[in-house]
Amino acid sequence: AQKVTQAQTEISVVEKEDVTLDCVYETRDTTYYLFWYKQPPSGELVFLIRRNSFDEQNEISGRYSWNFQKSTSSFNFTITASQVVDSAVYFCASRRWGNKLVFGAGTILRVKS
Amino acid sequence: ETGVTQSPTHLIKTRGQQVTLRCSSQSGHNTVSWYQQALGQGPQFIFQYYREEENGRGNFPPRFSGLQFPNYSSELNVNALELDDSALYLCASSLGGPTEAFFGQGTRLTVV
Numbered sequence: 001a002q003k004v005t006q007a008q009t010e011i012s013v014v015e016k017e018d019v020t021l022d023c024v025y026e027t028r029d030t031t032y033y034l035f036w037y038k039q040p041p042s043g044e045l046v047f048l049i050r051r052n053s054f055d056e057q058n059e060i061s062g063r064y065s066w067n068f069q070k071s072t073s074s075f076n077f078t079i080t081a082s083q084v085v086d087s088a089v090y091f092c093a094s095r096r097w098g099n100k101l102v103f104g105a106g107t108i109l110r111v112k113s
Numbered sequence: 114e115t116g117v118t119q120s121p122t123h124l125i126k127t128r129g130q131q132v133t134l135r136c137s138s139q140s141g142h143n144t145v146s147w148y149q150q151a152l153g154q155g156p157q158f159i160f161q162y163y164r165e166e167e168n169g170r171g172n173f174p175p176r177f178s179g180l181q182f183p184n185y186s187s188e189l190n191v192n193a194l195e196l197d198d199s200a201l202y203l204c205a206s207s208l209g210g211p212t213e214a215f216f217g218q219g220t221r222l223t224v225v
Contacts, residue, residue, distance in 0.1 A: 033211045035213060037216075042218060043201055043203075043218055043219045043221070044216055044217065044218040044219065045156070045203060045205075045216035046216075047213045047214070047215060047216075050211070050212075050213045052211065091155055091156070093155075095211075097210055097211055098144070098163075098168075098209050098210050098211070099169060100146065100158035100161060100169055100171065101146075101148075101156070101158065101205075101214060102158070103155035103156050103157075104155055105154060105155050106154075106155050
């Protein structure tokens, strides 16, 4: 069975600080997919990124970057120069091909001005 | 291209009643899945439909049932509502396989 652990329940930072959200996953599958979603107060889950298990390249998209390390089963998410609009709950998730998403418990990020 | 839309956005029901939640999938998406998110928790998988057939189910009792229609829209039905069914219900659509799922804004169900 797949399992995703987000050990950080809540993080508070001041605007312009960098912040890293941790994600550790467990799976017996050799092929799997990892995701990050953002959930603002409105409730909708907003897709941020998908990473395939066979692609360990890190990715950067604007102020967002993701560090995927199979050796430590981690898929961490960094926001550079955080902004108040980044305040939300962030979920890490995993899935097999065509299967259900398994979510972590989420990390609440509060960015203060 | 329209996104995933859910209706209604909020709903209050009495214990023992039945409820139907609706979801319109994103254009071209043939796979729809439903999740229950209790307050302060991550979403939990209820079930998934692919081309009108259920092809995956989470640990939810049979009183949670669903349908997918030929246009790939979907319904979630919950019978004999219990207080613990109070949650945000999220619908997601995708192209299946490894692709990402796109979520609707959710239906907030309160059972009193």
